[in-house]
Amino acid sequence: MRFDVITLFPELFAPHLEVGVTRRAYVDGKLQLQLWPLRDFAEGNYRRVDDRPFGGGPGMVMMAPPLERALDAVHAARVQAGEGTGAGHRAPLIHFSPTGRRLDQALVRELAAGPGAVLLCGRYEGIDQRFIDRHVDMEVSLGDFVLSGGELPALVLLDAVARLQPGVLQDAASHQQDSFEDGLLDCPHYSRPEQLPRADGGVDAVPQVLLSGHHGRIARWRRERSLELTARRRPDLIAAARAAGRLSREDERFLQALDIEPKP
Numbered sequence: 001m002r003f004d005v006i007t008l009f010p011e012l013f014a015p016h017l018e019v020g021v022t023r024r025a026y027v028d029g030k031l032q033l034q035l036w037p038l039r040d041f042a043e044g045n046y047r048r049v050d051d052r053p054f055g056g057g058p059g060m061v062m063m064a065p066p067l068e069r070a071l072d073a074v075h076a077a078r079v080q081a082g083e084g085t086g087a088g089h090r091a092p093l094i095h096f097s098p099t100g101r102r103l104d105q106a107l108v109r110e111l112a113a114g115p116g117a118v119l120l121c122g123r124y125e126g127i128d129q130r131f132i133d134r135h136v137d138m139e140v141s142l143g144d145f146v147l148s149g150g151e152l153p154a155l156v157l158l159d160a161v162a163r164l165q166p167g168v169l170q171d172a173a174s175h176q177q178d179s180f181e182d183g184l185l186d187c188p189h190y191s192r193p194e195q196l197p198r199a200d201g202g203v204d205a206v207p208q209v210l211l212s213g214h215h216g217r218i219a220r221w222r223r224e225r226s227l228e229l230t231a232r233r234r235p236d237l238i239a240a241a242r243a244a245g246r247l248s249r250e251d252e253r254f255l256q257a258l259d260i261e262p263k264p
């Protein structure tokens with residue numbers, strides 16, 4: 001699967017290509033990443049990619065013409081590479097923007113199963129709306145906080161997609177246990193030592209059930225810790241799991257006994 005990234009700061013992507021499971025995905029050829037430095041598609045001695053907003057106001061706007069030239073180059077390269085261009089299998093153009101749809105694991109899964117995408121990283125106040133209206137398929141945000149551009153969001157999406165490529169994660173089962181794969185928050189984890197000394201002379205022990213060897217009881221304990229944490233912190237996820245029929249009668253009995261008022 002191939003991702004093309006249009007950006008003013010291609011050097012921000014180097015670490016992602018060089019470390020950990022994401023590097024593995026590229027080395028093994030499961031993912032291809034081509035960077036398109038927007039400055040290369042600017043014209044004139046000053047290589048301008050931005051200009052002042054019509055109507056006035058602060059900041060600068062990314063101009064449409066360099067973006068259109070960059071996108072033409074991306075499309076030509078994707079065709080050259082024989083990437084799926086047929087109807088229904090064209091890679092979407094995703095623009096990272098604070099006004100976009102919130103990135104979630106459902107979108108990550110959808111992209112991980114498709115032909116890749118063209119990722120457009122904005123800087124300054126934003127992009128000329130005419131380019132967005134002509135070309136952008138989807139606007140994606142990371143959430144309600146202010147970043148300085150779309151590069152970190154693009155890296156976040158690439159990381160989330162890379163780790164879903166078959167064979168990239170060490171342990172295939174760890175997908176299934178991911179928070180959000182089953183719609184609940186993950187349970188707590190413990191490792192050696194069994195007794196962790198505290199500054200006050202006491203010790204913090206590992207929950208006894210995890211040392212018991214009773215796989216059924218361990219699974220039930222983990223399920224209950226997930227349910228309890230989710231009910232306290234993310235009651236919206238409990239409601240969604242219930243609506244999707246992902247809670248057993250045993251789960252419902254446990255939640256009932258917790259006696260947490262259901263907040264929206």
Ligand code: 9D3
Pocket residue numbers: 096097098122123124125126140141142143144145146147148149150153
């Ligand atoms: C001061 C400018 N802002 C007015 C409230 C608008 C604005 C424009 C451009 C704010 C941030 C940005 C740059 N951000 C992104 O390109 C971005 C982003 C983000 O800031 N937060 C969460 N997700 C994303 S995706 C792209």
